[in-house]
Amino acid sequence: MLDLGASFLASVSRDPAALAVVDGDTRLTYAEWYRKISALVAGLDRLGLKKGDHVLTLMMNRWENASLHWACQFAGLIVTPLNWRAKGDEVEYAINDAGARAIFYEEMTREAVGEAPAAAGLPSVSAEELVSMMQGDAPDAAPRADAGDWSLMLYTSGTTSRPKGVPRRHRAERAGAVAHVAQNLYRHGERTLGVMPLYHTMGVRSLISSSLTGGAFICLPRFNAARAIELIEAEKITNLYLVPTLYHDVIHDPSFAPERVKSVTKLGFAGASMTDGLLKRLDEAFMPELFVNHYGSSEIYTFTIEQNAVAKPGSAGRAGINQIIRVVKLGAKAPDEHAATDEEGEIIAYLKGDESFEGYWNRPDADAKALRQGWYFTGDTGFYDADGDLFVTGRVDDMIITGGENVSPVEVESCLSLHEQVAEVAVVGLPDERWGKIVTAFVKRKGNVSAEELDAHCRTSGLANFRRPRRIVFVDEIPKSPVGKILRRMLVAGEYSTERPLEADQTAQ
Template sequence: MLDLGTSFLASVERDPDALAIVDGEMRLSYRQWYDKVSALAAALGETGLQRGDHVLTVMQNRWENASLHWACQFLGLVVTPLNWRAKADEIDFGIEDAGAKAVFYEASTEEAVRLSRLAQDLPQLSAEALADIMTGRAADAVPVADARDWSLMLYTSGTTSKPKGVPRRHHAERAGAVAHVAQNLYRHGERTLGVMPLYHTMGVRSLIASSLIGGTFVCLPRFDAAKALDLIEKEKITNLYLVPTLYHDLLYHEAFSAERVASVRKLGYAGASMTDGLLKRLEQIFRPELFVNHYGSSEIYTFTIEQTAAAKPGSAGRAGINQTIRVVKLGSRDPNERAAVGEEGEIIALMKSDEAFEGYWNRPDADAKALHGGWYFTGDTGFFDGDGDLFVTGRADDMIITGGENVSPVEVESCLSLHEGVAEVAVVGLPDERWGKIVVAFIKRRDEVSAEDLDRHCRESGLANFRRPRRIVFVEEIPKSPVGKLLRRLLVAGEYTEERIPANR
């Protein structure tokens, strides 16, 4: 397997004049980009950074950040990206946990870096400084890393505990990108909207996959539906790979029209389940050649792939080309104790995968919880149907046990999403003296709709009585993470704003 520096160099030699990256007025061919990456790699090499050192990045999706990623691959530096919204204490945690040797930031993150206690003892370079360096010239960069070196360390979201570092080697990163190209049927020269953040596995995969096919990575530093629509139309974007929330925001933006996104031929989503209602609407409007549900994680990029997502709503499909998947009985740690067809259990993935990590960074406690008998226990629940397709029902921690019955929030959300008056929905279990927990639906309305209307819709849809929400709350917004993941825990904690009813209602 090639290391990533050699992989990038192969792309330059294969397609030197192809458009590689776009960021505003900046437009670079592969040869031009290689010149700039070479200048940056030469400058970083003179700072004393050594092969294997971690460098912390706190930047949005700009060309300087993408260039830094590639320069680090040539030098064997381990890119350790944090959410650009990170606070000073989170930067301190990342520096200490990773043992970072330098920090890279931009204007939007400058204050957090300035307030970080540990960052003051390290070399710091801004995006503007990186851009200045890349105006210079240097000899063509030569890869010093090999495929077994660490390439990247992502951090899990850490919603209930400290974030966990997920170190990944060059060969695993490239294997994930090759699989991404194959499973999304990318053609030579695809144009990708580079908006999924480069601190997230989806963003990094888009960046690397784009290089493998002589494609164009069109930077959108942070998601804005209006700007995204402008770029899709102007740059003739051919594929989108987004979390469901971003599709929703695109689709329902006032400036959206099918004509503006006519260049898009392939849709892919990951990071969260997509409701049946959104699936249906995307299929109707885009009429894509391919509509892929990609189910995976930072730890092991691909679990399963469903290439006809709208044809079988809710299906996560079958194991990716580098993977084997099982569903084991809930609570079991034996990978051979498989759940029956149709029986809900925990989803596990084989650690032999070319795309897999090898364990968490300095977290033997997390390894002991997740790694058993050569398998990664995902913490996700799901089942195989009679066709052999996987259905993901949620996180084990999200399962609602009401009156002794198990209720998957995802199933209830998909049902409610099909009502045209529902813009967004999230379902959680809240404590109840009699039932233990009751099913509660939080709804962001699109049109006039009442709780009674939605209850009638659930009954007429055939949703089992014990799965019907016992309470419906209309809210201003559904809480989500920066990459669009639903944050059910905030709803459980009461951190939401009920809808303000206009006086004329």
Template sequence: MFDLGTSFVASVDRDPHALAIVDGTTRLTYAEWYARISALVVGLGEMGLTRGDHVLTAMQNRWENASLHWACQFAGIIVTPLNWRVKADEVDHGVDDSGAKAVFYEEVTEDAVATSAKAAGIIRKSAAELAELMQGNAPLAVPQASAEDWSLMLYTSGTTSKPKGVPRRHRAERAGALAHVAQNLYRHGERTLGVMPLYHTMGVRSLIASSLTGGAFICLPRFDAGKAIDLIEAEAITNLYLVPTLYHDVVHHEAFSPERVKSVTKLGYAGASMTNGLLRKLDDAFKPELFVNHYGSSEIYTFSIEQKAAAKPGSAGRAGINQMIRVAKLNAADPDELAAPGEEGEIIALAKSDEAFEGYWNRPDATAKALRKGWYFTGDTGFFDEDGDLFVTGRADDMIITGGENVSPVEVESCLSLHDDVAEVAVVGLPDERWGKVVTAFVKRRGNVTAEELDQHCKTSGLANFRRPRRIVFVEDIPKSPVGKILRRMLVAGEYREEQRIPEHQ
């Protein structure tokens, strides 16, 4: 299989004059971008960086960051991206854990890097310095890595412990991107909104898939719904691949109209479940040719794909083209202990996938827990329906056990989201002396709906009685991670602001 440097050269050979990347006034064809990347490869070498070195990146989705990603693929350097909201102690952890030889940053991350004790001992370069390096002349870069070399190392979210490094090889990265192209039915010359961060698997996959199709990666450094709509219209974006929260913000923005986003023919989402209400609204607004629910992870890019997401709300579909999936019994020790159809269990995926990682970086304990007998135990819960389609119900840790019954937060959230006056909702279990946990809904409302009206909505929707929220809390905002995942732990810990306004008819 191609290494990623060779893959990029092949894209240049096919489409040298096609638009490759846009960032503000910067517009480069594949041939022009290759020349800039080649100059950066030389610059990295002059810094003393060599094949197999780790480098930390702490930048938004700007063209310098995308260029650095490709330059590292040519040089055989391992990109190790950090969230651009990173703090100094997180930079310290990244340097210590990966053994990074350099860190690349921009204005928003300058303070974190400057105050990191560990970063003081390694190479530090800003985005402006990278841009300057790329103005130099250099021979066109020759790929120095093999398909077996490490391409990048993503960090998983650390909720109760330090983030875990997920190293991935060139061949796994390219296999994931090829699957992404196939599963989303991308055409030659697709135009992609490059807003999912390049420290996240969705962002990296969009970048590589864009090159495979001779397409354009349109940078939006930091998500802003109004700017996203402007870019979609101005650059005739053809596909969107976002987390549900960002879709929510786009379609509810005052500047949104179907006419302004008419160039978009394909919608894809991942990273979190999408409520039925949002699915319906997006399908009506965009009327896409294809609406894909992509279910996967940093460890194994694709678990399953549903290409008709709006037609079967909640379905994660069937295994991806590089994958096999099962639902094991909850707390199963063996991958052959399978749940029955309709029975909720833990979703597991075959670790032989072309897209799979091989274990966590310097974490044999975590690797042993996740990889068992050739299968990756995802920690997600779900079930197969009578058609053989997968439904993901949440994280095993998020499951609410109330009065001995298992309640999936996702099911309750989907029900409440269908009420017109519910803007966003998150459901958790809060401690209760009698029930163990009580189902509690945190609601951000757009109208004057009352808790009593929402309870009645749940009753008439067919939601089982034991799944109905016993408490409804109206909040100013639902806490989320930088990529839009609901942070249920913050709600459980009481880290939220209750809504201050008083509805008119309460």
């Protein structure tokens, strides 16, 4: 298999004059971008970086960041990106954990870098300095890595423990991108909105996939719904690959109109489940040719794919072309403890898949928990229906056990999302002396709707009575991670702001 540097060279050879990257006034063809990437490779050499070194990055989705990603692939360096919102202690941890040899940052992340003592002894390069490094002439860069070398190390979110490094090889990264092109039916010359961050697997996959199709990566450094709509319209973007939260914000922005996004023919989402209500609204607004639910992770990019998300709401589909997926009984210790059809269990993935990682960085404790007998235990819950399609119901740790019954938050959220006055909803279990946990819905509303009315909606929707929320709390915002995942732990901990109650508000009984 090609390494990623050679893969980019193939794209330059096929489409030298095609538009490759756009960021504000910067517009580069593949040939032009390759020259700048080559100059950056020479600049990395001047910093004394060697093949196999980790470089820490804290930048938004700027063209400079995308250029650095490709330059590292040529130079055989391991891109180790952090959320640009990271604090000094997080930067310190990553430097020491990865053994980083250089740091690349932008102005808004300068303070965090300065707060990390370990950064003081490392070369630190700003985005402006990166631009300067790309101004000079340099020999055409030649790939120094092979397909078996490390390409990238992402950090998983550390919501309950230290972040875990997920190192991935060139071959796994390219296999994930090729599968992404195939499973999303990308055509030659696709134009992609580059807004999912390059510290997240979705952003990296969009960047690499764009090059495979001779397409254009249209940078949106920091998400803003109105600006996203402007770029879709102006750059004639053809596909969107976003988390559900960003889709929600786009279609609810005052500037949104279907005619402004008519160039988009393909929608894809990942990172979190999409409620039935949002799914329906997006289909009506975009009328896409293809609407893909992609279920995966940083560790193993693709688990399953559903290419017609609207036809079977909630379905994550079937295993991707590089994967085998099973559902095992909750609490299973071995991969052969299969759950029955329609029985909720833990989802596991085959570690020999082409897109799979091989284990966490310096975390034998995490390996022992997640890697068993050649399978990756995801920590996600779900079930296979009678048709053989997978439904993801949440996290093992999010399961609500109320009165001895298991309740998946996702099912309750999908029910409530179909009410026209519900903007967003998140469901958790809160402690209760009698029931153990009570199903509690946190709702951001968009109209004058009461808890009693939402309870009536649940009663008449077909939702089983034991799954019905016993408490409904109206909030200003649903707490989320930077990539749009609901932070249920914050709701459980009481870290939210309640909306000022309307006269009709009351707790569902």
